[in-house]
Amino acid sequence: MGCLDDQVALIVGAAGGIGRAVVRRYLADGATVLAVDRSEERLAELQAESGGHPRLATMAADASTWAGCKAMVARAVTEFGGLDVLVSCVGVYDHGVRLVDIPGERLTDAFDECFRANVGSLLLCIRAAIEPLAARGGRIVVTGSFAGHRPSGGGVLYTSAKHAVVGLVSQLAYELAPKIRVNGVAPGVAKTVMSGLRSLDQEPRDALQPGTEDALPLQTLPHTDDYGAVYALLGSAESAVITGTVVVADSGLLVRGLAGPNLGGDL
Ligand SMILES: NC(=O)c1ccc[n+]([C@@H]2O[C@H](COP(=O)([O-])OP(=O)(O)OC[C@H]3O[C@@H](n4cnc5c(N)ncnc54)[C@H](O)[C@@H]3O)[C@@H](O)[C@H]2O)c1
Known part of the structure; x- marks a missing residue:
């Protein structure tokens, strides 16, 4: 018995690092999953795993x-036979590129690519799924980021796109109530290889910056599987009173202060 027994879930961006963890968790919790990704190679790995x-x-x-x-x-x-949950783990990174380092003549294309992937894809998937989700009292769970709340989790393109995800969740939770609940998860860090912006000739790279572990108040690098439970909760009936919320799952990054963690010594 799991919290997603008999539920049909469409998981988009499912073959990436966090997406695969969500697929594993949804299957373990009883869901039937259609896993979608643009990368056939990564999907084949997911199937094999x-x-x-x-x-x-x-x-x-x-x-x-x-x-x-x-x-x-x-x-x-x-x-x-229907759809109960739509999850999106789609995202592309800007690898922290500063505005001053983006040639002005390439900025429009970079903006379009970053917002189309990180925001536009959510709108399109949600628009396509409204009818079947509404028919079954469905749930939507999108992926934001720590960068949707504070600077320094990316460059200005990624950071502003992830801030837009917070607005999208808030507005759509209102528009789609009472039939569909809309929430998000804002991960802090995960050891994955994220695509960069092709319009800026960025290659896929490790999402993790050196020294990250020390910057996390919780001082432990999360495994992608550590995010699965939040996605399962928001996709299930267990979260019946939650809509319009982005759950920050950031190992404490938003409460990082000037001094190191454990200021008062051993607890
Ligand atoms: N890795 C991190 O440290 C981190 C931190 C905060 C937030 N996030 C967010 O978590 C989500 C997942 O990131 P990840 O680290 O697993 O990255 P990832 O690159 O491993 O996964 C993203 C997946 O989305 C797929 N994808 C991209 N564009 C697509 C499209 N148009 N259509 C279909 N599939 C598409 C990619 O092929 C990839 O498999 C993203 O939204 C990312 O912004 C990641």
């Missing part, structure tokens, strides 16, 4: 296009 789990199907699609989002929702509904 799951050992051909009977409640997992995968699909390659681009969540930053209307056609891609319509197709993934249609597949979930056709194959599994």
